[in-house]
Each structure stands twice: as C-alpha cells, then as structure tokens.
Amino acid sequence: MIFNLSATGPAGGPADYFLWDCNGDGIQDLMVAPGILKMDYSGLSCDVLRLDVTIISWTGPGSTVLEAFDAAGNPLGRVSNSVQGAKEVLMLQSGVPIANATLSAYETCVIEMIVN
Numbered sequence: 001m002i003f004n005l006s007a008t009g010p011a012g013g014p015a016d017y018f019l020w021d022c023n024g025d026g027i028q029d030l031m032v033a034p035g036i037l038k039m040d041y042s043g044l045s046c047d048v049l050r051l052d053v054t055i056i057s058w059t060g061p062g063s064t065v066l067e068a069f070d071a072a073g074n075p076l077g078r079v080s081n082s083v084q085g086a087k088e089v090l091m092l093q094s095g096v097p098i099a100n101a102t103l104s105a106y107e108t109c110v111i112e113m114i115v116n
C-alpha cells in the first residue's frame with residue numbers, strides 16, 4: 001500500500017468490509033458493505049492529480065461516491081457510479097494536488113485503485 005487507507009461505517013461506527021475476489025480473476029478485492037474508505041495521500045512524494053478506482057457496485061447509480069479534497073479539506077471533485085452490478089472506473093481529475101479522498105459505498109467491491 002503506497003498510501004494510508006482507513007475505513008469507518010456510515011454512522012461513524014465500524015465499517016463492514018472484507019476481502020473477496022468479486023470479479024473472479026484470482027486476486028482478492030475489497031468488498032465494502034457498507035462503509036467509507038479514506039485514502040490519505042499526504043505521505044506520497046509526488047502530487048496526486050488523478051484517481052482511477054475500479055469498482056463493481058451492487059446498489060443503484062449514484063450510491064457509490066468518490067470524493068477528493070485538498071490539504072485544507074476543500075472539495076476538489078465528486079464522481080459516482082452509473083451502473084449496477086457491472087465493472088466501471090470512477091475517474092476523478094484535479095488541477096490542484098489531491099491530499100485525500102473518500103469512497104462511500106453501501107455494497108461495492110473495490111477491484112483496483114490507481115493514483116496518478
């Protein structure tokens with residue numbers, strides 16, 4: 001893991017998440033059901049300007065939300081899932097460095113996170 005990852009439940013309680021190979025490629029994925037993943041990029045030596053998070057959401061469009069913030073906590077962008085039950089990439093780009101991001105989900109498998 002090249003950045004810090006933590007998770008909380010929807011109401012600030014413990015998140016329900018576990019490893020599961022949801023796309024059957026032999027590599028364990030992270031199933032969030034439900035929870036909020038928090039990615040902290042402040043320890044990275046390079047600026048983060050783009051996030052590509054590959055997911056499968058089992059809840060409807062708009063229910064899985066990726067949000068990015070700068071170091072002061074100002075929102076930089078927000079993108080959500082558009083399909084249910086199929087693989088898609090949540091892509092978020094910013095003109096200023098992304099300090100941290102959250103992924104809020106009810107029933108979503110996180111297959112890959114690429115930080116650029």
Ligand SMILES: [Ca+2]
Nearest residue numbers: 021023025027
């Ligand atoms: Ca997998």
